[in-house]
Amino acid sequence: MRWSQTLIPTLKETPAEAEIVSHKLLLRAGLIRKLAGGLYTFLPLGLRALRKVEQIVREEMNRAGALELLMPALQPPDIWQQSGRYESARDVLFKVRDRAKKEWLLGPTHEEVITTLVAGEINSYRQMPKNFYQIQTKFRDEIRPRFGLMRAKEFIMKDAYSFDATDEAAQASYRKMYDAYARIFQRCGLKTIAVEADTGVMGGKFSHEFMVPAETGENEVxxxxxxxxxxxVEKAQSKVQGPKSTVPGLPIEKFATPGVVTIEALSKAPYNVAADCQIKTLVYMAESKIVLILVRGDDQLNEAKLVSTLGTATLRPAEPEEIFAALGAHPGSLGAVGVTKLPVYADERLRDAADMTTGANTDGFHFRNVAIGWDIQVAxxxxxxxxxxxxxxxxxxxxxxxxRAIEVGHVFKLGTKYSKALNALFLDETGKQQPAIMGCYGIGVTRTLQAVIEQSHDDNGIIWPISVAPYTVCITPLSVAPESAVMQRAEQIYADLTARGIDVILDDRADRPGVKFKDSELVGFPIRIGIGERSLAKGEVEVKPRGGALMPVKAEEAVDKVLALIAASVV
Ligand SMILES: [Zn+2]
Incomplete structure (x- = not known):
């Protein structure tokens, strides 16, 4: 490709809309342009990089035995009602209406579609295992799209879905995808950490996220x-000490604490009750039922763990009036002593705790000498x-x-939630009908591309790994007059590298060398070949890896040098 014939609108200034470095560089290097919040056009260079990420994903999926197909982005709502996610995922679902006013959904994911397909096509254990994948545009009604491709309304995902007849086979399918993901991100030049993750709205049993460590990431690992x-962080555990005392001592006693409504206030004089000797009582609405949650005074509730413990689709903190109606007191004076009509959930760290202090469900009063199991019944x-x-x-x-980290991939062991809801049943070896055991596996393809930039750049621009660079080599002749020795050498090297299957761009613009070098650094081509009159007079050109030092090389050896650099590269 000749630079003058493509479109690479590089920017000197950082666009105001970009908050993080990878987003700035995507815009400055002329890879993407914003159409509206969370919607981007991929320009020719950005699309080349994206296609390379897609190709790596495709090759590794195929290698792991997954079968590529393509499902519609537009989905009927009834299958979402059948799976129960029409409600639970309503905050992110894009809904559209056709001319007959019938509602359709723009899919954020495809469990419902693939399970419906499999329900119709697979009916025997002999047809499994199967794993289907697609690389496709997804939609998400993001309230606050930000960080460019990181959190967009429309993005490209690779999603795969495995169907197995037995738990062992499902485990093997999961492992294959996990291993494929590790290879994919490695080939993209990304350092990732695979972390145990919460299953959240997917309703699965077991999952891992692939995280790219980055200060600007929206997740915590x-x-x-x-x-x-x-x-x-939603799933993480630690080996912490249990209660200070598990031996019930003095009898429970109510005492006045006027105006005291925080753990901190109670820990000060005249009360002096250490936070780890207090029980924090939280009230939540799980669907439409009130539940009491107890954690130690110095601990914080992890709502994600609560959601997976309760197994409910919706959860929110109860409103003060709902709390007063249920317990007869306001937040700050709440407790579970003597509560028998409401379900009480407690954190493990409170198991058998004695000598604790908690609210008395009377404003301005607390109980001391509280022993769990005696004074509080935990369900x-x-x-x-x-x-x-x-x-x-x-x-x-x-x-x-x-x-902090960026999530680029996620593997779930789903179990039979969707196969049961959408009737993906098969006959096992004994002729008995069973729901297929599913897994689902996602990679944010557009996000992966941006994560590569977030992890690999310097003050001058992007540093692409060869595997996903829009072009591997940029040839930069300092004079572009067609008959000049410089341009003729540039054309020769361009033709030789192209003939060997290398992606090359020839910067044939009649701009100052400084501008051309700056642009090539900004876009981040892995290898640059600079050709100037002075060095060519000595029979040399200058080869410079993007992250490395400039090397004078004999002009006729330039192609071999570049091939050697590519061969020695890890990605
Ligand atoms: Zn350890």
Whole structure:
């Protein structure tokens, strides 16, 4: 490709709309342009990089035995009603109407569509395992699209869905996808951490997220340097100490605490009740039922853990008037002593705790000497707390660390939720009808592309790994007069590299060398060949890897040098 014939509208200034470096560089390097919030056009260079990411994904999916197909983006709502997600996913669903006023959905994901397909096409264990994938545009009604391709209303995903007859086979399918994902991100030049993750609205059993460490990431990863344990903060656990006392002592006693409505206030004089000796009582509406949640005074509730414990589609903190109606007191004076009519969920760290202090369900009063099991009846125990930095790793005990990250991929073991709801049933070896065991596996393709830039750049621009660079080599002749020795050499190298299957761009613009070098650094081509009159007079050209030093090379050896650099590259 000749630079003058394509469209690479590089920008000197950083566009005001961009907050993070990868978004700035996508715009400045002329890879994308915004149409409206969360909607972007891929310009020729951006599309070339995107196609390379897609191709890596496709090759690894095929290698793992998955079958490519293509499903409609437009979906009928009834299959979403059947799966129960018409309600639970309503915040992100784009809904459109046709001329007959019938409603349709623009798919954010395709579990319902693929399961409907499989329900009609697969009916025997002999037809499994099967894993179907597609690379397709998805839609999400994002309230606040931001960070360019990171959180957009329209984006490209690779989504795959496995169907198995047995748990063991489903486990093997999951493992294959996990391994394929590790290869995909490695081939894209990305460093990722695979973390244990919460299953959230997908309603699955088990999942991992592939995270790219980055300060600008919207997720938090808890990890351990000692043993490699890593988990999404929503799922992370730690090995923390239990209650200080588990031996009930003095009898429970009500005492006045006028105006005291926080853990902190109660921990000060004249009360002096340490936060870890208090029980925090939280009230939630799970669907339309009130539930009481207990965590230790110094702990924070992790709502994601609560959602997966309750297994409800909707959850929200109860309003003060709902709380007063249920318990007869306002937040700050709440407790579970003597509560028998409402379900009480407690964090494991409170198991058998004695000598605790909690609200008395009378404004301005607390109870002391509270013993769980005696004074408070807990219906359900669960890990409900948010892990803090520095707490001991659940596996090896070393202090846990927290890092921000970008989620680029997610693998779920789904179980039979969708196959049961949408009748994807098959006959097993004994002739018995069973629901297929499913897994689903997503990669944000457009997000992966941006994550590569977020992880690999410097002050001058993008540093593409060869595997996903729009062009591998940029030839930069300092004079572009057609009959000049410089341009003739440039044309020769261009023809030789192109003949060997290398993606080359020839910067044939009649601009100053400084402008051309700056642009080539900004766009981030992995290898640049600079050809100037002075060095060519010595029979040399200058080869410069994007992240490395300039190397004078004999003009006739330039092609071999470039091929050697490409061969030596890890991606
Ligand atoms: Zn550890």
């Amino acid at each position: 808890v990890f351990c340097d000692g043993c490699g344990y890593a988990a999404n 359900h125990w669960a890990d409900l707390r948010l892990v803090q930095v520095g707490e001991p790793c659940p596996k090896c005990g070393q202090p846990l660390k927290v890092q």
